[in-house]
Amino acid sequence: MTAVTAPEEVARIQGRVxxxxxLGQVLGGVAFGATVxxxxxxxxxxSGQESLSGFATASVTLGAALCAIPLARLAAARGRRTALTLGxxxxxxGIAIVVTAAALRVFPLLLAGVVLIGAGNAGNLQSRFAATDLAAGERRGRDLGTVVWATTVGGVLGPLLLTPGEALGRLVGMPPLTGAYLFSIVAQAAALxxxxxxxxxxxxxxAQRISRDAAGGAAPPVDADRPLAARYAMFAVAASHVVMASVMAMTPVHLQHLAHAGHGGAAGAxxxxxxxxxxxxxxHVLGMYGLSPVFGWLADRWGRVAVVLLGQGVLACALLLATFGSDVQGIVIVALFLLGLGWSAATVAGAALLTESTPVDLRPRRQGIGDTLMTSSAAVGAVLAGVVLGQWGYGALALVALVLVALTTVLSPLARR
Structure with missing residues (x-):
């Protein structure tokens, strides 16, 4: 098959991709929103123990961590399409197993199902890198941000389907708290x-074919290899994700305490x-994805590292609000929104930095390593977050997370070398 190297043809294909x-991210957002x-x-x-609540988020991230590198290798050999559909x-x-576990009330089976959902999310994470495979350097951040933004529609809609999902689940005899998974099944099947x-x-x-034909002169230039910048990008994305996932994972349990206290244990609690x-x-999901095209545009204009640092500043504001306003529902809600914004800036700019610091033949491997680092670190963070929440409270959890924000900021000069 003849390689397509004309810039205008590549641009046309990139627009379609x-x-x-x-659209796939819209569907994936609906499916994943209920799980989160x-x-x-x-x-x-x-389980009957709030201290184990963090194991659900940990299992999601563990599943993603276990499958990130294998799916990246599969993408390198067979393409993004194969990796995404397998995810x-x-x-x-995984959704089918979770619903079964809820009906049987078997905690280990629940975690096994959530691990598989996390494995699916590892495939979904590749979408943001797939958006950069054919992107021109000056548009890489914007294209990546556009695909990340699309998750807003499904990601915001998914959590809002909890209440109608419960009503629908009761009609068909599903276990409590699982009705919204009906929408997840439809969305995942449509994305596949x-x-x-x-x-x-x-x-x-x-992109690999174009890179092999680059000697002909018609292909776009290959990005130089900057391994130190790539390592910093991996760390920045992973650290920001740990901060976001750890605090976000414990927020439903903390809000449950606040809601029950406000209702005094009444039936409507x-x-x-x-x-x-x-x-x-x-x-929170709106914050994570709603402004990602803006952050992508800023990353193209200001530079990747500058926007990563912008994200750290927003994360710090969110964590300080959560620390000193943990007993006020409104402040917690604002903190979660800002937490999503900070994550978005760091993730979009970090992913663009990782991509442009890596030649095309090395990208799937490094992207897989980056996703593994991100998700495995978040899995550990989610488990520890449950312990911190149980022992010292929600405010202390947010304060501990500030350490990672500080480290990401201090290490940023590494990306400029």
């Missing part, structure tokens, strides 16, 4: 079909919890 990936919102609540309910299959199986049918030609395979948690996580 971004549109397909964006319900995981900690299901774990606490089935969707993992998630569908979309990638199989529409993600053609495969962006990574085409459970409904208040699902509404409060759903609204808070929806706003």
């Amino acid at each position: 971004v549109r397909v990936l964006a 919102s319900l995981g900690a609540l299901l774990a606490a309910d089935i 969707n299959l993992f998630a569908l199986v 079909i979309l990638y199989l049918v529409a993600l053609r030609p495969d962006p990574l395979l085409l 459970n409904e208040a919890v699902t509404l409060l948690v759903g609204t808070t996580i929806a706003l």
Whole structure:
């Protein structure tokens, strides 16, 4: 097959790839939003111990960590389309296991299902890198930010479907707290079909072909290898993700305490919890994805490191609010929104920095390592977050997370060498 090297043809294909990936992220956001919102609540309910609630988020991140490198290798050999669809299959199986575990009230089975959902998320994480495979250097941040932004629609809608999902689940006889997974199943199946049918030609395979033909002069230049900058990008994204995931994972449990205290243990407390948690996580997800095109544009204009540092500043503000306003629902909600904004800036700019610091033939491997570092660190952080929450409270958890923000800021000169 003849390689496509004309810049205008590559740009046309890149536009189509971004549109397909964006739609896939909408569907993936709907599917994953319910897992993020319900995981900690299901774990606490089935295990009977709030200190184990962090194991749900830890299991999601563990699944993503275990599959990030294998899926990256699969993408390098068979293309992004194969890796993304396999990830969707993992998630569908995982959802079925979670619902079964809730019905049987078996905690280890619940964690096994959540691990598979996390494995599916490892495939979904590749979408942001797939958006950069064919992107021109001056548009790399914007294309990446556009695909990340698309998750806003599904990511905000997913948590808001908790209450109607519960009502629908009761009608069909599903276990409590699992009704919203009905929407997840439909969304994951639709994303799987979309990638199989529409993600053609495969962006990574085409980028590799263009790189091999670069000697002909018609291909775009290959990015230079800057391993120190790539390592800093991995660390910055991982640290920001640990901060976000650890605090976010414990927020539903903390809000449950605040809601029950506000209702004095009244019968309406459970409904208040699902509404409060759903609204808070929806706003948090809006912060995570809603301004990602803006952060991508800023990363293209100001530079990647500058926007990573902007993200650290926003994360610090969020954590300070959560520390000193942990007993006020409104302040916690604002802190979670800012937490999402800071994560978005650091993740978009960090992913762009990692991509442009790495030649195309090394990208899948380094991207897989970066995702593994990000998700495995967050898994450990989520478990420790449950312990910190149980021992010292929500404010102390936010204060501990500030250490990672400080480290990311102090190490930033490494990326400029």
